[in-house]
Amino acid sequence: MAAIMVGLRDGMVVTSSSGGKEKVGRGGGVYNSRRRIKQFIVGAKTRILFFISFLFLFFIICTRITTFMGWHPHYATSRGDGYTVLINTWKRNSLLKQAVGHYASCSGTDAIRVVWSEIDPPSHKLLVYLKNIVRSKSQTAHKPNFKFDLHEEDNLNNRFKPIEDLRTDAIFSVDDDVIVSCSTLDLAFSVWQTAPSTMVGFVPRMHWLDVEKDGVAYYKYGGWWSVWWMGTYSMVLSKAAFFHKKYLDLYSYEMPASVHEYVTRERNCEDIAMSLLVANVSGAPPIWVKGKIHEIGSAGISGLKGHSKKRNQCLNDFVSLYGAMPLISTNVKAVNAKHEWFW
Known part of the structure; x- marks a missing residue:
């Protein structure tokens, strides 16, 4: 075996x-x-x-x-780092109360100034109510300074009049019927701090060359749907935008008087005039910040018939007064990366 x-x-x-x-x-x-x-x-x-x-x-x-990426955001941590909320209002006290209460609750708000252009001054009752709501809504030890800026004439140029005793360089210009969440507002403020010479806001608009005849250019003004379709913009409206306080002085004292007269006469387009001014001074495009804004009132002049045609005319008339087209188009959009998985 x-x-x-x-x-x-x-x-x-x-x-x-x-x-x-x-x-x-x-x-x-x-x-x-x-x-x-x-x-x-x-x-x-x-x-x-x-x-x-x-x-x-x-x-x-x-x-x-x-x-x-070389971007160092800053956040409001002290009085000097905050912003002044500049609210434009007109005979809508109920909306004004909501707006003042909301922006008083934002930690970056150093002051709230209300542009008041009505013939009758605000009542003592309204003043006391708003000051109390500012104190009660504020989440910080430093309570925002609240004040009315009174103007005898009803004029859209009033919203860009220089303001005394400002403690911040940053101005957040907003209409009384527009609410921007505090977190979104802080994001826009941090973006503005990286580019303080330009406008940073939430309502983009655009322009484009339509026709040119005999050396004269004619431009079209594009609303939100034009921005959405084209993917570009050249303005952010002052109904919800940050800009440097120096532009209040420049708008009032350096911009051509003919532009002021035009805005007074037409009762429209002061926001386009400010966009042209900032672009002319900075030589840079604005910055659109993605964020939801809530309009708590009824449609304003933007909902009136012929509004788009009027805006076209304003844009071209202003360009004629300036003698050039200072607006610069861009497709940059600032977003909060913490909330955006797909860019």
């Missing part, structure tokens, strides 16, 4: 005859199963550890991405 050799191979019982054939027994089956389970557990732990490390690295990158 041929010799039989008995040995172990990987925990299995192996018998071999001189003929070279091997027989594998079942004696090591339990050991082998345990070994495979152990290998599976070790592999799973490794994969889980790798996944956790990846998530941690991804989080670090997301929190530091603005630094990597």
